[in-house]
Structures are given as C-alpha cells and as structure tokens.
Amino acid sequence: MQSSTPVIIVGAGTAGMSAAVELAQAGIYSIVLDEAPKIGGAVFRGPYREAIELPHLDSKLRKKISNIRQQYHDHQTFIELRLNTRVLGPAGQHSLLIRHKEDVSELSYEQLIIATGCHERSVPFDGWQMPGVMLLGGVQLQLKSGLVRPGQRMAVVGTGPLLPLVACQLHKAGVNVLGVYEAGKLSDFAKEGRALLNRPVLALEGMGMLSYLTANSIPMHYGQGIVSVSGDENINKAHFAKYTDDWYPIDGTGTSLELDCLAVGYGFVSRNQLSQLFQLEHDICPTSGLKPQVNVWQQSSQDNIYIAGDSVGILGGEGAMVEGRLAALSIAQNRKILTPEIVNKHAGTYFTLLHKVKRFRAGFDRIGRRREGLLSLLKPNTIVCRCENVPRSAIDDVIGQGVKDITSLKMRTRVGMGDCQGKTCNSYCQDRLGYELKSTDIGHIKPRFPLDPIPFSALFDGVQ
Structure with missing residues (x-):
C-alpha cells in the first residue's frame, strides 16, 4: 500500500519521537500531536526556558534531552509538530477530534500510533491529600522545568528505581534529603540480581546513585515505608515503619521525621484512556493496569492503530524508543516503502534490546509488586x-x-x-x-468522551 498520507502520532515523548524519526528515515511523513509546549515527554522535555541550566541533573540525562531534540531537528522536513494540542478522542472512522487552544477540529489518519505514556500510581494513606505530599513525577517536573525546589527538608518513599534517582537530584538541587524509604527488602534486590544484569550499564548507574547517597550521609532504608503524615495546614511530619512481607506496618518500629515535603512513588499506570475510546482489546496487567493488546510490531486489535511506549506497559525510555521504532518499521513495510528483508534486518537489533529491557524491568516489577498492606494505611x-x-x-x-x-x-x-x-x-x-x-475480574473505570473539556466558544462556532 503506497501512500503519501502522514502517519498520525499521539505523543511527542520517547516512543512518539522515535517512531517519527524512524518513519522519516524511510521517507514517510508524520504529524506528531502533544499537549505540552515542547517535545520529549515528561522524562526528556527539559526546562521550558532555554536559558535555564540544570546542574542538578546528571550529564547523561542532559545529553538524552539534547539528543531527542537533535533527532527532531535532523528530520524535521518529514515531521510536523503540533504542540499544545490535545486529543479529545475518536471522531468517526479514521479520524481524531483535537483541540489547539480554543479551536476544535478533526484530523484524519490512515495509520495511527498512540504513544501517550503513563501517569503515576497514587497510593492513598492517612494525610496524603495534605499540601507538601508530592508524587515523584511532580517533584521531577519541578526540578527539570526550572530548578524549583519542592521543599527544604524532604524524604523520598515508595518503591522502584526512581527513588534513589530523585533523592540524588534533590540533594544536588540543594534540598536537605533526610532519607529514602524503599518498601522492598534488600534481600528482594539480591534475588533479582540476574534480571537486573540484563542492563548492566543501568545497574551500575543505580549502584553509583546509592554510593552518592552514602557519601552524602543520606540513609537508604530497605523494607520500610510510609504510615501517615501530619501537620496543620501543611505537612510538617512524616511517620514511617518497617514493613512485613505483605507491606503491613510493623507495630513498635515507627520513626518520624520533621519535614516540609514528602516525595512518594509507587510506580506508574499505562495511560490508556484513548485506546479504550477506540474500543481496542485490552488485558489486565498487575503492574501497569489495563493495557492494550499488541503484537510484536506494536500493532493493536485494529490493524491500522499501533501502541508504543509506556501506554502499553511500563518499560522506561529504552523500551519506549524500541517500540516506537518497531511500529514505524511495520508501517513502512505495510506501505511497501521497505521490504520485509530490510525491516527484519533493522528490527533484529531492536527485538534483542527489547527482550533485555523487559527482563530487566521484570526484576523491579517483582520487587515493587503492590502488597495488600498498602490498603491498610x-x-x-x-x-x-x-x-x-x-x-x-x-x-x-x-x-x-x-x-x-x-x-x-x-x-x-x-x-x-x-x-x-x-x-x-x-x-x-x-x-x-x-x-x-479475591478476583481480578472486576472490570475497570471507563473513560468519557471527550477526554478533555471542549470550550464553549468551540461549541458556539461549530467544529471546524
């Protein structure tokens, strides 16, 4: 199927931009939609103002932020960016309803790549709604977008590889980090050593972060977690305890810290509202929540819709990059731009890397599997x-x-x-x-159309 119609990509993060670049390298045009004012997604978007420097972020992250922008610059002839644009949902067959500022319009597609990423999983506990309790993504956004310190005295609590990373970033930004509380036990990490060695460079980077914390007298507490927070109008104290194997707080092991901000992170949930509105087939994943069914080429149950990146399972930046490129290669083959031989040659390396990333990520998923004790908080x-x-x-x-x-x-x-x-x-x-x-067969909360509000001015003027 030869076609000159641009591929529509929803999301300008790692998966979306990787797909756009791979398509461009095959000579295929794309239109990339994103609700943010800059490309890169939440992880690699960087500061909104170019003059801002980010000395608290490590050089590798700054390089990745620069690389994703350079890749777009090198291929922008084939990539049309539409930033500050929200996708409201499907608008009939092979069409999206989109909003840019106050204007609402329809955008047709032949092939669609959904790369909407993920959002953070909220774990409620006593006092979690108080000002000063922040999710890790919100903390990172403040640090990356303009060196805003979320607090002066902070602790980091939850589970997963983001905990030590954010703690290091906070310390480099001038925050007094009082401690990191990882719900998983140290023995859990030891058991997953083989899985974590699938990405040895990432494993070494993690060890480097732990060494940084030790060198700066920031304690790392394993097998411990949050119990509650307290304060008047704002948080001023957080209460922690050792956890059982099922993550119930153990009586008599409690400690408290006086602080003005708490960073909380218990993983991420695939952002699947758009794929649900398309009525694609989904599976229940205990880690990522509801996620679309895809084949090895990221093709969904509708053969002209592809899903890539964290919106189809939480794998991080490397996994998102690979999945975006695989979706693009499949489209290039379907359009008869690339032969199956060329596609398989390129895809071989991607499949190998993706397999290693999935095994690496599975180790953290087993360590950070949510336990029933969190429901008791x-x-x-x-x-x-x-x-x-x-x-x-x-x-x-x-x-x-x-x-x-x-x-x-x-x-x-x-x-x-x-x-x-x-x-x-x-x-x-x-x-x-x-x-x-005692069942996973309980259904799920379904999204409403439109995914974001439509301004009255658009309703008055009619859809363009």
Whole structure:
C-alpha cells in the first residue's frame, strides 16, 4: 500500500519521537500531536526556558534531552509538530477530534500510533491529600522545568528505581534529603540480581546513585515505608515503619521525621484512556493496569492503530524508543516503502534490546509488586477520590453491601466520576475490590468522551 498520507502520532515523548524519526528515515511523513509546549515527554522535555541550566541533573540525562531534540531537528522536513494540542478522542472512522487552544477540529489518519505514556500510581494513606505530599513525577517536573525546589527538608518513599534517582537530584538541587524509604527488602534486590544484569550499564548507574547517597550521609532504608503524615495546614511530619512481607506496618518500629515535603512513588499506570475510546482489546496487567493488546510490531486489535511506549506497559525510555521504532518499521513495510528483508534486518537489533529491557524491568516489577498492606494505611475518613470527596468509609459501606464490580462501586460512591476520570483513585479502588473479592475480574473505570473539556466558544462556532 503506497501512500503519501502522514502517519498520525499521539505523543511527542520517547516512543512518539522515535517512531517519527524512524518513519522519516524511510521517507514517510508524520504529524506528531502533544499537549505540552515542547517535545520529549515528561522524562526528556527539559526546562521550558532555554536559558535555564540544570546542574542538578546528571550529564547523561542532559545529553538524552539534547539528543531527542537533535533527532527532531535532523528530520524535521518529514515531521510536523503540533504542540499544545490535545486529543479529545475518536471522531468517526479514521479520524481524531483535537483541540489547539480554543479551536476544535478533526484530523484524519490512515495509520495511527498512540504513544501517550503513563501517569503515576497514587497510593492513598492517612494525610496524603495534605499540601507538601508530592508524587515523584511532580517533584521531577519541578526540578527539570526550572530548578524549583519542592521543599527544604524532604524524604523520598515508595518503591522502584526512581527513588534513589530523585533523592540524588534533590540533594544536588540543594534540598536537605533526610532519607529514602524503599518498601522492598534488600534481600528482594539480591534475588533479582540476574534480571537486573540484563542492563548492566543501568545497574551500575543505580549502584553509583546509592554510593552518592552514602557519601552524602543520606540513609537508604530497605523494607520500610510510609504510615501517615501530619501537620496543620501543611505537612510538617512524616511517620514511617518497617514493613512485613505483605507491606503491613510493623507495630513498635515507627520513626518520624520533621519535614516540609514528602516525595512518594509507587510506580506508574499505562495511560490508556484513548485506546479504550477506540474500543481496542485490552488485558489486565498487575503492574501497569489495563493495557492494550499488541503484537510484536506494536500493532493493536485494529490493524491500522499501533501502541508504543509506556501506554502499553511500563518499560522506561529504552523500551519506549524500541517500540516506537518497531511500529514505524511495520508501517513502512505495510506501505511497501521497505521490504520485509530490510525491516527484519533493522528490527533484529531492536527485538534483542527489547527482550533485555523487559527482563530487566521484570526484576523491579517483582520487587515493587503492590502488597495488600498498602490498603491498610487509610483511616475511615481518609479521602480516596479527591474529585468527588469520597472517603474510605463510603467504599467500605458498599463493599459490605455486596458490590462485585468496579462500575457498581463507581455508581454507588461516585469514585472516578470527577475531572480526572479516575486517574487518581482508580488504582486503590481496583486493588481494594480485587483484594476483598479475591478476583481480578472486576472490570475497570471507563473513560468519557471527550477526554478533555471542549470550550464553549468551540461549541458556539461549530467544529471546524
């Protein structure tokens, strides 16, 4: 199928831009849509103002930020960027409804690559809604976008490789980092040594971060985690404890720190709202949440729609790059621009790297697997759904009354009905209901169309 129609790519992060570059190298035009004002996604977007330097970020990250911009610059003849543009959802067959500022329009496509990334998983606990409690992504965004210190005295808590990274970045930015609390035990990391050696350079970088923390007297506490935070109008104290194997706080092991900000990170959830609106086939992943089904070429259950990057499973930057390029190669072959022989030759290296990345990531996934003890951190009056102000006690009541699926839970309590469409509260609700029913077959919170509000001015003028 020879075609000159541009491939539409949703997302200008690592996966989206890698796909656009691979397409450009095959002589295929693309249109890349992103809601942000700069390319790179949340990880590699960098500061919004070019004059800002980022001495607190390591040289490798700064180089990656520069590389993704240089790749676009080298291939921009074939890549049309449409930044500050939101995708509202499908608009009929082979068309997207998009919004740029106050203008709403339709954009047709023959092939579509969805590379919308992920969002952070929220784990509620007593006091988590207080000012000063931040997710790791929000902390990184402040540090990367303009050297904004989230606080003066901070601790980092949760699980996963981002914890020591963010702690190092905070310290280099001038923050007094009081400690890092990793829920996984040190023995868990030792058991996953073989998996982590699939990416030896990344493993060594991690060891370097731990050495930096030790050299700067920042304690790393394994097998410990958050219990609660307290304060008046803002957080001023965080309470920690050792965890059991199921991550229940152990009585009598509590410690407290006086601080003004707490960075919390319990992993990420694939951002799948757009793929759901397309009614693609999805699977339930215990780590990434609901994720689209794809073949080895990132092709979804609709053969002209591809999914790449963290929106189809959390693998990080390397995995996103490979998946974006594989999707592009498949499109180039389907358009008869590249022969199967050339595509397979290029793809061989990508498949090998992707296999290693998946095995590496699986090690961290096993260490950071969410345990039932996290569900015990809420008091009855702890707010679960911030948009609709739903406390844990309301969820307790309807579960006690026999609710058997997430849709019924939503209808009875209004969780997931707010502006964020369940991005914040869905993980807790899924985990809680699944734990109580001892089943994963409980459904999921479905997104609404449009994914973002349409301004009244667009409704008045009509869709262009």
